Amino acid sequence: MNARPLPDLVIVSGMSGSGKSGVLHALEDLGYYCVDNLPAQLLPEFVRRMRDNDAAPTRIAVGIDARNFGDLSDVPIALSEVGALGANPRLLFLEARDEVLLRRYADTRRRHPLSHLGLALADAISLDRQALRPLRQIADVLIDTSEMNVHQMRRSVLTEFGLVGAGLSLLFQSFAYRHGVPGDADFVFDTRVLPNPHWDARLRPLSGRDDDVRAYLDAQPEVDLYVTQVQAFLDGWLPKLRSETRSYVTTCFGCTGGRHRSVYLAERLARHCRATGWEEVAVHHRELE
Incomplete structure (x- = not known):
């Protein structure tokens, strides 16, 4: 079986509560094969298996965030390995202001993924931002969702990646x-x-x-x-x-x-x-x- 390059790979990352799940759902609606919370160390092997399988999808989106096992500072190395395999990785990073994230968690009554560490919500958000700094620094696309509703966030992401044009x-x-x-x-x-x-x-x-x-x-x-x-x-x-x-x-x-x-x-x-x-x-x- 001949290896084939993957023409499109989107890495979705960002602050917990910034809208990553909504972005992955939007990409899935457009035919992307989506995997959330994949350990960054497994990304090159995952891409290799996709490349070597003729039946595998040609558009893939992977969510990587602070829930990830291991050091997120290793992500740039993983992305370099992915590029060497023939994929074209693009990193999308979503963020929002602290007060907006606090309000979103209060409105939805969800638990922050770092709350298991026994931290107050504000401290969990601060630790999340610190842990994700290496990914933010290398992002190809950076979107602040603080003033966006679900519609606007989806449209901004899809337009940024050239996936949709004008329309309702x-x-x-x-x-x-x-x-x-x-x-x-x-x-x-x-x-x-x-x-x-x-x-x-x-x-x-x-x-x-x-x-x-x-x-x-x-x-x-x-x-x-x-x-x-x-x-x-x-x-x-x-x-x-x-x-x-x-x-x-x-x-x-x-x-x-x-x-x-x-x-x-x-x-x-x-x-x-x-x-x-x-x-x-x-x-x-x-x-x-």
Whole structure:
């Protein structure tokens, strides 16, 4: 088998809470094979295996951040080895101001990945920034997401890498009403009228992305009617918004906990829009990510 070069390799790094997961999801939507939290020391071997496999994808994105095992100062060496293999690695680094990161963690109630060290959140952010300094210094693209919403961040990244042109970008977002309606919502649909998987003990720990929850909701006649009506609304009005000077449209689905019905609807409507020809479609689950 002849080795073949990898034409496109994106390394996604940056501060925890700056939006790395959203970027990886956006790249995955565009056909990239995405791997998150790959140990940097394994990067050359990973690329070598991709290069030597004719069936392997030709566009790859790898997430590397402070969760990485080993010294991040070794990453430049790993990237040099990757370049020698025929790949074209580009390092994207996302950052945000400390006060913004503090607010994001407070809003989402997520734990910082360095909190297991027993640090206060502010100290964990400071250590994260220090550990990632070697990657920031060699970044090909540096994006500050402090003032960006999910839409703007996605568009900035994809435009920076020449992956999309002008057009309307769609975001389908799930949320919990008890934590408030997203401030950037254009359309909001209340899914609390639908049967709730939460009351099934078997489904409660799952989310709307899991097969069992999808099967449960797929089988509900009310859900099918709801989806049909929302699809008709979006199919009728989204093309009209595209004809105006709009760059983003955010469609939000809310339920009580933001885990089951809203997640299911956001995923299902995103799939519908991709199937009907929309190219820039992202999904964000506020209470899960």
